[in-house]
Amino acid sequence: xxxxxxxxxxxxxxxxxxxxxxxxxxxxxxxxxxxxxxxxxxxxxxxxxxxxxxxxxxxxxxxxxxxxxxxxxxxxxxxxxxxxxxxxxxxxxxxxxxxxxxxxxxxxxxxxxxxxxxxxxxxxxxxxxxxxxxxxxxxxxxxxxxxxxxxxxxxxxxxxxxxxxxxxxxxxxxxxxxxxxxxxxxxxxxxxxxxxxxxxxxxxxxx
Amino acid sequence: xxxxxxxxxxxxxxxxxxxxxxxxxxxxxxxxxxxxxxxxxxxxxxxxxxxxxxxxxxxxxxxxxxxxxxxxxxxxxxxxxxxxxxxxxxxxxxxxxxxxxxxxxxxxxxxxxxxxxxxxxxxxxxxxxxxxxxxxxxxxxxxxxxxxxxxxxxxxxxxxxxxxxxxxxxxxxxxxxxxxxxxxxxxxxxxxxxxxxxxxxxxxxxxxxxxxxxxxxxxxxxxxxxxxxxxxxxxxxxxxxxxxxxxxxxxxxxxxxxxxxxxxx
Numbered sequence: 001x002x003x004x005x006x007x008x009x010x011x012x013x014x015x016x017x018x019x020x021x022x023x024x025x026x027x028x029x030x031x032x033x034x035x036x037x038x039x040x041x042x043x044x045x046x047x048x049x050x051x052x053x054x055x056x057x058x059x060x061x062x063x064x065x066x067x068x069x070x071x072x073x074x075x076x077x078x079x080x081x082x083x084x085x086x087x088x089x090x091x092x093x094x095x096x097x098x099x100x101x102x103x104x105x106x107x108x109x110x111x112x113x114x115x116x117x118x119x120x121x122x123x124x125x126x127x128x129x130x131x132x133x134x135x136x137x138x139x140x141x142x143x144x145x146x147x148x149x150x151x152x153x154x155x156x157x158x159x160x161x162x163x164x165x166x167x168x169x170x171x172x173x174x175x176x177x178x179x180x181x182x183x184x185x186x187x188x189x190x191x192x193x194x195x196x197x198x199x200x201x202x203x204x205x206x207x
Numbered sequence: 208x209x210x211x212x213x214x215x216x217x218x219x220x221x222x223x224x225x226x227x228x229x230x231x232x233x234x235x236x237x238x239x240x241x242x243x244x245x246x247x248x249x250x251x252x253x254x255x256x257x258x259x260x261x262x263x264x265x266x267x268x269x270x271x272x273x274x275x276x277x278x279x280x281x282x283x284x285x286x287x288x289x290x291x292x293x294x295x296x297x298x299x300x301x302x303x304x305x306x307x308x309x310x311x312x313x314x315x316x317x318x319x320x321x322x323x324x325x326x327x328x329x330x331x332x333x334x335x336x337x338x339x340x341x342x343x344x345x346x347x348x349x350x351x352x353x354x355x356x357x358x359x360x361x362x363x364x365x366x367x368x369x370x371x372x373x374x375x376x377x378x379x380x381x382x383x384x385x386x387x388x389x390x391x392x393x394x395x396x397x398x399x400x401x402x403x404x405x406x407x408x409x410x411x412x413x414x415x416x417x418x419x420x421x422x423x424x425x426x427x428x429x430x431x432x433x434x435x436x437x438x439x440x441x442x443x444x445x446x447x448x449x450x451x452x453x454x455x456x457x458x459x460x461x462x463x464x465x466x467x468x469x470x471x472x
Contacts, residue, residue, distance in 0.1 A: 049374055050461055070461040075376025085371030087385065140375055 005062040007175045008077070008144050010048070013056035018043040018199040020056065025144070025192075030166075030176040032190025033201075034183075040199035041179040042082070045146040048177065049079035060143065078142035082149045084133035091124075091132050092117040099139040106135045110161050126153040134162060144175045151185065163188055210421035222247070264333050273333040277340050281310045284348045288449070291352040294359035294469045296456055304452045308351045312445035313343045316437045324433060339437070342413065346398060346438040347445035354394030354446035358453050359469060361386040369464055379458040387450055394446025398439050405435060 006024035014020040018040040025031055033041050047054040050070050058065040065073055088094060095103050107113060110131040121129065130153050137145060150166075151159045166189055170176060180186050186193055194203045213221075225247045232240035264272050288305035295301045317339045321327065327335045362369065365386060372382035405411050413434055417427040459465055 051370065051374060051463055053459070053461075053463065053465075070463070071373075071376045071378050074374055074462075078376070079374045081367070081370070081374070083367065085365075085367030085369070087365075087368040087372055136375070 006059075007061060008048075008177075009057075009059045009062075011057040013047055013054055013058055015043070015047055015052055015054040017052075018047070019054070021047070021201055023194070023201065023203065025175050025177065027143075027175055028170050028173045029192065030170055030178055030190045031192045031194055032186035033177065033179045033194045033196055034181065034186055035196030039196045041196050042148055043199070044196065044201075045079050045081075045148055045177065045179065048144075048146055049074050049077050051079065075140055076142055077144045077146065078137055078140055079146040080133055080137045080148060080150065082152060084129070084136070086121040086129075089120050089122075090118050091121055091136075094136055095139060102139050102141075103135055106138060106165075109165050110135065111158055127155065127158060130154060131158060131162065134165075138165075138169065142174065144177065145169070146177045148179045149181065150178070151180070151182070159185075210419065261333075261337065264337065268333065270329075270331050273331055273336055276333075276337055277314075280337075280340060280344055281306065281313065284309045284313075284344045288348055288352045288355065290472060292356035292359055292472065294363060294471055295355065296453070296468055297470045300456050300468070304449065304456060305351065305355075308445045308449035308452060309344065309347050311448060312347045312351075312441045313340055315444060316343055316441040319440075320433065320437055342434060343437055343441045347441040349397055350394040350442035350446040351449040353397065354390045354450045355453055357393040358386060358390035358450050359457075361389065362457055362464070363466065363469070366464065366466065373462060373464065377462075379454070379462040379464075382462075383454045383458070387454055390450045391446045394450070395442055398435075398442040402435055402439065405431070411435075 004026070007027040007029070009024040011022050012020045013022070021044060023031070033044070035041055043052065046052040048058065050058075050065060050073055060068075060073070060076055068076075086094065103117075104114060107116065112128065112131055112135070116124065116128060116132065121132075124132065130150065134147075134150055137147075147166075151162050154162065163185060166176060166178075170189070176189065178186070178189060192203065194201050225243060228243045229240040232238065232243060260276070264276055285302060285306035288309055289295055289301045296304060317336065320339060321330045321335060325335055362383075369382045369386070373379070401411075411431050411434075414427045414431040417430060418424055422430075457465060457468060
């Protein structure tokens, strides 16, 4: 286990704005990142999914990022921004037909129902949108999920529903990089904790 | 063909209308009189110069001189396309993109007209080539800049929706397609309106000019129909080319949105 190829390995990843970042993450592991606003947490996630230009080596199960097309990489290392965007009027058309079975299984887990799929996105509450975005991300079955404050707009009940769902996904082998301001959440989900300050990381174990 | 040519005195009488505009501006405090007179003076000087240049180029009958005029006109149109939208690409890529879309679309449609429809001898005869490229350029310029304006402001406004598709594994083509469609559609609307309105709401300028110059109305109409087809084709090519090139320039080979390549005019 100790010599296994890490799920995600990051070496000297940097951009004009942030870095260098180096860390690795095993399958089923969660890395919780905290730090003040503007310290570069979102930049780190954008760089990991290759949405912002950056240099350095990033590998997924030993496969270098550059050996894959960017869309293939992003569907495996999937980033969900704090405020996810929507390109169609209703959530329903944001899913592919083959995802629907999983979507219908996930909706009640996060306190949503099938009718929410056909409501207009702009009429959903911020919290409903945020939960719907998480379902959209999980429906892609990523190997690494990069979450930017996924529970920022949620009531306590929804927060624990989201956390429980994420714990299950971790147990099934998905890896998670979680940006959160919540100490409790970081402690609950992240066996490994990283603090971001001035666009650089410092790791400490928070067992 | 008999036509009545307005002489210098006739033009002077017509110019009194400009003075009338200036008087309205003064009386009502529109503060436009200086602009009206300046614009009118500019128009007169520019057109007289163009007339002289064209007379000279027509008389020369040299393909090189014709080509030089055409290139100059395309460059001026491209500059306009690059500068007109509220947002545009920084530096050379923006100018290159505008030249390619405006130049290729106008040259392609005018060549088609010269080689297969009108075939003057020689086919590059300046009397046909230059006016044709001029009217086509005016239209493709409009289509390309409308398409680009829609595209660039759409990219800025819909950034989070576009990135939402990219982060879920969409290619840049998939993520931008709705906006690409919208932008090309915007670029084509003016020529569609122009065709629908032609003859009912407006008498197109070329046709009016030819009728005034003594041509039979049916001959003038045939000319106008040909021109409308050329303009529609040119608009389609230029809007499509401009928007597709813009979509490629605003993204990179790793399918990222590169908004830092835009600047606000």
